[in-house]
Amino acid sequence: GCTRDWDGLTCWPRATFGEVVKVPCPRFFEEITNIHGKTFFLFFLSRNCTQEAYWSEPFPPYTIACGFDEGSSKGPEDQKSYYSAFWRVYTAGYAASVTSLITALIVFAAFRKFHCTRNYIHMHLFVSFILRAIAVFTKDAVLFADETMDHCLMSTVACKAAVAFFQFSILANFFWLLIEGIYLQTLLLLTFVSDKQYVWWFIFTGWGAPTAVMLAWVLTRIHQQNTGCWDDDENGVVLWIIKGPILLTVLINFTIFINVIRILVHKLKSQEGGGSHSSHFVRLAKSTLLLIPLFGVHYIVFAFFPESTGLEARLYIELGLGSFQGFVVAFLYCFSNAEVQSELKKQLCKWQYQEYLNFTHKHGTLSRENSPVNYATQLSLLEKISPKRKTSVCQNGVTSV
DSSP, X not given: OBOOEEOSSOEEOOBOTTOEEEEEOOTTHXXXXXXXXXXXXGOEEEEEBOTTSOBOOOBSOHHHHTTOOTTOSSOHHHHHHHHHHHHXXXXXXXXXXXXXXXXXXXXXXXXXXXXXHHHHHXXXXXXXXXXXXXXXXXXXXXXXXXXXXXXXXXXXXXXXXXXXXXXXXXXXXXXXHHHHHHHHHHHHHOSSOXXXXXXXXXXXXXXXXXXXXXHHHHHHHHHHOOOTTSOSOOOHHHHHHHHHHHHHHHHHHHHXXXXXXXXXXXXXXXXXXXXXXXXXXXXXXXXXXXXXXXXTGGGGGTTTSOTTTTHHHHXXXXXXIHHTHXXXXXXXXXXXXXXXXXXXXXXXXXXXXXHHHHHXXXXXXXXXXXXXXXXXXXXXXXXXXXXXXXXXXXXXXXXXX
């Protein structure tokens, strides 16, 4: 029969002589065409396994079977160029995020003044963003670096591990965004609260819950859908093991976000009862803008829509803007923090003063070594301890006598 075949667009399964194989159109045609949702899954391609053990050409052709209009201005080559440019954008975003987040981690870890529950939670969130960026780079390198790769035969432990690590990093990131929201609301609602009693519960939830979900997903994948690199379309059970907890964290965080804004409005009104409405609005707007990247509120836009809804807008929001989210969080909660800036300035002044002391000490030592008084002292000492010098003096004295 005919062996499994990758034609560059679709994976065709093994077939016997004379068998006609029917497969659905590749999902990326949803973006090229304007056909989405259930209607798209009515489009199929067929190939025949001939007696010579060769696959026939797909019929109907891709352009006809998948609803692609050849007169459209958005052809496959244009689409490839678009996705290549988009890949460069989110790669730059994740690179900027990793650099800024690692720097922020070093700042929080280096200064004991910043060792508190709030910053510990920030640091765990930073780590989750770093893992997410590394997972994206790893997945791209393993699955998409080689364009000639046969995706039908690619089902290695390495590629499955890359996809599993990618899913875990996303889960961990969403759970730590949720913990940031829970902690902030706890601080606003409870004035007197012991931070330390919550830290370990936060850490256990932030890393333990994603680990448990990932174990369930991996076991389900192995026993129910162990195909390809685990990056193909998932059935209902496998899909919702990952998607369910993510949607739950997004929904809870959005609810917390609304509640925190309500609390901030109440506090602003109570603090400035006689103040102008414009000042209230400005302070509330600043607080809201700061909370959006911390809570990941932008994910609510497409959280409860089908995957095929607004693919292009989804890419911009979830992948384009999402790649810079780590950079924005590091900037807002570390580099633009007045307390951090003050501590860094103090440390810089301390270093500069230490350098000044070292310079003056070194310069003063050289000046004393090069002074005429020091030369005279050294010569007198040399005359006292040098036997040759004493002998020559005595001989000169005898001769003169």
